[in-house]
Amino acid sequence: MDPDRSLPAARSTGPDWWRDAVFYQVYIRSFADGNGDGVGDLAGIRAHLPHLVELGVDALWITPFYPSPMADHGYDVADPRDVEPTFGDLAEFDALLAEAHAAGIRVTVDLVPNHSSHQHEWFRAALAAAPGSPERARYLFRDGRSPDGAEPPNNWPSVFGGPSWTRVADGQWYLHLFAPEQPDLDFTNPEVLADLETTMRFWLDRGVDGFRIDVAHGMAKPAGLPDMQPMEDTGLLDDHGPGDHRFDDDGVHAVHRHIRAVLDEYPGAMAVGEVWVSDDDRLARYLRPDELQLAFNFKLLTADWDVDDLRDAVDHSLATVAGTPAPACWVLSNHDRPRHVTRYGGGEVGTRRARAAALLQLALPGAAYVYNGDELGMPDVDLPDEALQDPIWERSGHAERGRDACRIPVPWSGDEPSYGFSARRETWLPMPEGWGPLTAQAQAADPGSVLSLYRSALALRRTSPAFAGESLEWLPAPAGCLAFRRPGGLVCLLNPSADGVPLPEGEVLLASADVSGGVVPPDTSVWLRA
The missing domain is CATH 2.60.40.1180 (Golgi alpha-mannosidase II)
Structure with missing residues (x-):
């Protein structure tokens, strides 16, 4: 372990470097393809580090690159301590980490503790074992309701549509708040908590600077798994309040205290939580001195383009952190929500508003997260049905199109797909015609472009004492x-x-x-x- 975790060219120094850092989210499948298979990878990130240096970001957040059958594009992790061959290998990751650090950019990675892949060795062992076995105790297996056990143990719906329970061959059911391929782990089991610590140390010892914690308001379920209050919309990680027993159970804070205890052994290491909790006081509990350093406050991401809505988002976000050691943490787009260019109206209007929103976000006190492509003004893309890959599309019976529209690969250069993203034209999600002016190459030469605006804004934010x-x-x-x-x-x-x-x-x-x-x-x- 590096005792001081300092970077030779770091823009933000000291153990609290993250307090005002600008993080750049790399959705790895869509950032850059280094090996020509149409899917983004670690080599692609390495090749485009100069872009990130010139952009002026302080740190990366890389979405899951671990071995996975890709039922949810990497958020179904089969082995949290290795690299999916599609994305490279551990040597490639180590090289990326070293090169990013040499360039003054810190690297944080996704931690996915709430669930594993159904292909994880633990879950395969659980399916092979009997009800009541130690293997099944790592997950949430339960007998069904009704005399023959044919009804699920409770009425919880999956975030991705359909029930959150799947029945196995011997008649028991297992809980999965997301896809059936993502069985929830039971954090009342000490073995589960110990394995999470092992995973954290594996990456921290390699030199990563911290984690983004997926579904950080999950991991704990109420005793007895009681029925939840029926709700019309139980969609993607929306906060439905105290009647929704799937998330924000008080027991989750014990897990976060354990996570923080590990982080504190690595000076400068940090964690930001994906916490979809809209109540200011409930969200603030995740930011107590012995829990998360940062938590996304999604109010700016969900606000309409309206002065009262935007001011309310800022007020609530600042009120959340006011009684905590944490700074605010601002986000406009990510891989789960429509891009703000599209949310704000699309086309020229959406782009104009997105430019203005970028300066609002980057002027606010605290940390900021930029989603790959934000700096280019990327919009969502309407995809044909046959191109959709998000599990929400199938799980909802084709009622919900899912999140693919905001995950289109980043355009780098040229006038035709794949715009320098890959050596091949066909990419894992198709790229539209007409994106030549949107590419990083085209925008770098235009002082009036979205990219030039971001570069100027980040340079000022980093160097001007006005931002103190x-x-x-x-x-x-x-x-x-x-x-x-x-x-x-x-x-x-x-x-x-x-x-x-x-x-x-x-x-x-x-x-x-x-x-x-x-x-x-x-x-x-x-x-x-x-």
């Missing part, structure tokens, strides 16, 4: 706008309204649209130094 402090003060703003000042002197004005407003006094540091005429146009953000 972890708080903000709301300022009077024109009708339909919001404005705030950071302690260091940065003023951010967002105009999501339909009318232009006067440009405030001060030195303009950056704007998402032209403000040279003394007017902040509709759907525009501007940074000033008062």
Whole structure:
């Protein structure tokens, strides 16, 4: 283990480097293909490290690259301590880690503790063992209801559609909050908790800088697994409150305390939790001094393009962390939700608003996460039915199209698919025609591009003393706008309204649209130094 975990060219130094870091989410299948099979991989990330350096990010979050049958594209982990051959091998990962560190970029990886793959050796052993055996005690096997056991043990639905229980040959049922290929582990079993610690140490000892914890509000289920309150929408990780027994059980905090105890043995190591809990006080419990360093607050991601909605998202996010040691943690898009270009209206309107939202996100105090392609203004893509791969599509009986639209491979260069993503034209999800102007190569040469805006914003955020402090003060703003000042002197004005407003006094540091005429146009953000 590296005792100080310092980086020779680090932008953020010290054990609390993550407090104001900009993380870049690499959805590995879609970032870059290094071996020509149409699927992104570790070699592709290595090849594009210069892009990330020039972009100015502080750290990576790489989605699961572990051995997996890919029922949920890597979130069904068969072996959490190895590399899926599709993505490379451990030597390739070690090389990526060393090269990223040499470039001053830290590396965090996904930890998927709530469930394993059905191909994990533990689950195969559980299926081969008898009811009541130690092998089955690692998972949540239960007898069914009704005299013949033909009814599931409770009424919990799967996040991916259908019931969250599957019956095995001897008549018992096992719990899977996601796909049947993702059986939930039982964290009341000490062996399960010990194995999670082994996995963490495996990667921390290799030099990773931390983890993003998948379904961090899962892992604990109420005793007796009681029926939950029936709900019309039990969709993808939405928070349905105290009637939904599948998530946010109080027992999950004991798991997080154990995770934190391991992290604290590695100075500078951190964890961010995927915690879909909308109640500020409930979310704050995950950020107590002996639990997570960061938790995604998804209110900005789910907010409409409306001044009241956006200000409310900021207020609630700051209120959540106010009584905790944690800073806020901001996200606009990820691999599970529609991209914000599309959410904000798509086309020119969506892109203009996404530019403004980027400056809002990056002006706020705390950590920020950028999803691969955000810096290019990538939209969602309408795919034909036959191209869809997300398990939600099949599990919902083709009622829900799933998340593939926001997972299209990143376009790098050229005028035709696959735009430099791969040596082959056909990619794991098809790329549309007409994306030549969207490529990183085209945008790098255009000072007015989304990529150039992100590069400028991250450079300012990293170097300007105006961004100092972890708080903000709301300022009077024109009708339909919001404005705030950071302690260091940065003023951010967002105009999501339909009318232009006067440009405030001060030195303009950056704007998402032209403000040279003394007017902040509709759907525009501007940074000033008062």
